[in-house]
Amino acid sequence: MKTFRLSQSSSDSIELEPNVTAVGFFDGIHKGHQQVISTAVKKAQQLSLKSAVMTFDPHPSVVLKKEKQHAQYITPLKEKEEILENMGVDYLFVVHFDKDLAALSPQSFVDEYFASLKVEHVVAGYDFSYGHKGKGSMETLPEHAKGRFTHTVVRKVAQDEDKVSSTRIRTLLDEGNVSEVQKLLGRKFSVRGERREDTSSACFSLAISSSYYLPHPGIYAVTISDHQRDYKGMAIIEDEELTRSETMNQKIYLHCLESPVSDVPAEFIVYFHQLIREENLSEQLSERSRQREKAKEDIRQFFRIG
Ligand SMILES: Cc1cc2nc3c(=O)[nH]c(=O)nc-3n(C[C@H](O)[C@H](O)[C@H](O)COP(=O)(O)O)c2cc1C
């Protein structure tokens, strides 16, 4: 997969083959997004064209100064790239979202970003909106396309009768409900980071990018992967103020419950299975470490480790 970072005027100069493009922000690449993207990949195969995904950076809500601004992501760009690559996408267009882009009329957006990127077919969900004030919709797309490309509208993907959406996933993460998040993502919620200080080979802290949207502070049953094998363990997410370092990274604490991790690479991926308990930070340190020992036992039982 090739990634292209685009801003206004930069789209004219890149060499591309004709393609089918799925468009949207796609934070989380949840089951709804997967339906949109796999529709584009299949359509591209049928038409013998390249498949592409168009996303934006940063999230429009930040630039449009919406009440809720999403500056942290369920899948930061690096994760998005990896998932899309595995889905068989050929091109990723990352369009820089700024005030000028937001001000483009729906017609100008279509002219500048679809027509000039050799897009022959656009795939988006039923509620996709584009152009100034989000006035362009899937109903207006044919009028703005002016015969230059065709399109597919993907119907609502729901789970338990409600739309699968990144907002719904963020709310569940705020509650620490990572098992429900897994149902909407179709995979476990995960974060990747670099190993930092060790207490022992099996107990260390992980520095993760500040652009992750993290689950509610608490103790979680997790698997910790070093890309070679998985270790069952415990992750502790402390309150934001406490975990942010000067570099603005976030930190989580990991305890492996299986054979100690040693001589392993610096990068790990942590897969979240279940919230075991919330931490009460007003409690004395000695009580907190007692609770952590108890949580370890609960996690052993959760994973049925003897
Ligand atoms: C190129 C482009 C320009 C957009 N411009 C605006 C805009 O000026 N105002 C706006 O409210 N939404 C705009 N949108 C739509 C937003 O991306 C987003 O869909 C909308 O704010 C609704 O977000 P929400 O569903 O998270 O509330 C634009 C979308 C695109 C793709």
Ligand SMILES: Nc1ncnc2c1ncn2[C@@H]1O[C@H](COP(=O)(O)OP(=O)(O)O)[C@@H](O)[C@H]1O
């Ligand atoms: N549950 C869903 N069913 C069908 N299409 C969806 C669904 N959720 C999002 N989409 C589509 O995926 C693309 C990205 O949408 P986006 O606004 O980033 O998702 P979300 O609504 O989860 O924040 C858009 O084309 C949108 O219409």
